[in-house]
Amino acid sequence: MRLHATQVRAAERPEQRDIRLENMRLHATQVHALENTEQRDTHLESMRSHASQVRAAETPAERVARTQNMRVYSSQSRRADRANIETFQKTINTFCDRICMICTKSCYPNQVTNYKVDIIKTAYLPQELACKTTLLLCHRCNKHVTSNNNTPPSKAYWNNLDPGIIPEVINQLTQPEERLLSRIIPFTKVVKFDGTFGQYGFRGQAVLFAQDISEGTEKFQYASSIYR
Ligand SMILES: [Zn+2]
Structure with a gap:
C-alpha cells in the first residue's frame, strides 16, 4: 500500500x-x-513522540536542512507580520483632512481631485478661486464644474448656506429640545450604504414642513399646569 x-x-x-x-x-x-x-491530548502526545523519534533518527545533514527550513519559514512569517502591521498603521493614519475648495467638505485623500480651472466654463467662481490655476475639489463639486452647468454648485460656500458658528446654548440642546425649537421639520429618505461600516446618506428629495413654535410652547404651558 x-x-x-x-x-x-x-x-x-x-x-x-x-x-x-x-x-x-x-x-x-x-x-x-x-x-x-482526552482524545486531543493523546493525539498531541503521539504527534510529539513521533516528532522526537524522527528528530532522533535524522542525520546531521538532515538536521541542518530542517533547521535551515525552519529559519527561512520564521523569517518569512516575521516579515509578513511586519508588512501587515505597516499596512494597518498606514490605513489608520489616513485622515479626512483635505478640504474641498468649493463646498469646504472634509475629505479623505481618495475623495478629492485636482481640477484645472477653466475660466470660461466656470465664470461663476468667486475672484479668490478664479485666480488659481488648480482647485482641490470633492468628486461632487468636480462633477459639477466639469459639466455644462453655468450656475455654481448648490453647496458652494459663497451660496451662504453655512449658518456660521453655532452659539453654545443651541449646541447644548437635547434632540427633543432641538426638534421643538426648529422652525422647519425636514422629511427625507435616509439610506445606509453597502458594507458593515457603511455610512448613512440622504437620497431623493427632502420635504420641509414649517412648524409653529409658539403653538408648541403654549401647549406645554397648559400640560405643565395640569400636572402641577
Ligand atoms: Zn465639494
Whole structure:
C-alpha cells in the first residue's frame, strides 16, 4: 500500500497534489473538531513522540536542512507580520483632512481631485478661486464644474448656506429640545450604504414642513399646569 501510495504521489500533477493536501487538511480539521479533551491530548502526545523519534533518527545533514527550513519559514512569517502591521498603521493614519475648495467638505485623500480651472466654463467662481490655476475639489463639486452647468454648485460656500458658528446654548440642546425649537421639520429618505461600516446618506428629495413654535410652547404651558 505504501509503495502504491508513493508511486501515485510521484505521478500526480501540482494541482492534483494541492487538491489532495486541501482534502487532507479539511478531513483533519473535521476530525479535530469532533475529538474531546482526552482524545486531543493523546493525539498531541503521539504527534510529539513521533516528532522526537524522527528528530532522533535524522542525520546531521538532515538536521541542518530542517533547521535551515525552519529559519527561512520564521523569517518569512516575521516579515509578513511586519508588512501587515505597516499596512494597518498606514490605513489608520489616513485622515479626512483635505478640504474641498468649493463646498469646504472634509475629505479623505481618495475623495478629492485636482481640477484645472477653466475660466470660461466656470465664470461663476468667486475672484479668490478664479485666480488659481488648480482647485482641490470633492468628486461632487468636480462633477459639477466639469459639466455644462453655468450656475455654481448648490453647496458652494459663497451660496451662504453655512449658518456660521453655532452659539453654545443651541449646541447644548437635547434632540427633543432641538426638534421643538426648529422652525422647519425636514422629511427625507435616509439610506445606509453597502458594507458593515457603511455610512448613512440622504437620497431623493427632502420635504420641509414649517412648524409653529409658539403653538408648541403654549401647549406645554397648559400640560405643565395640569400636572402641577
Ligand atoms: Zn465639494
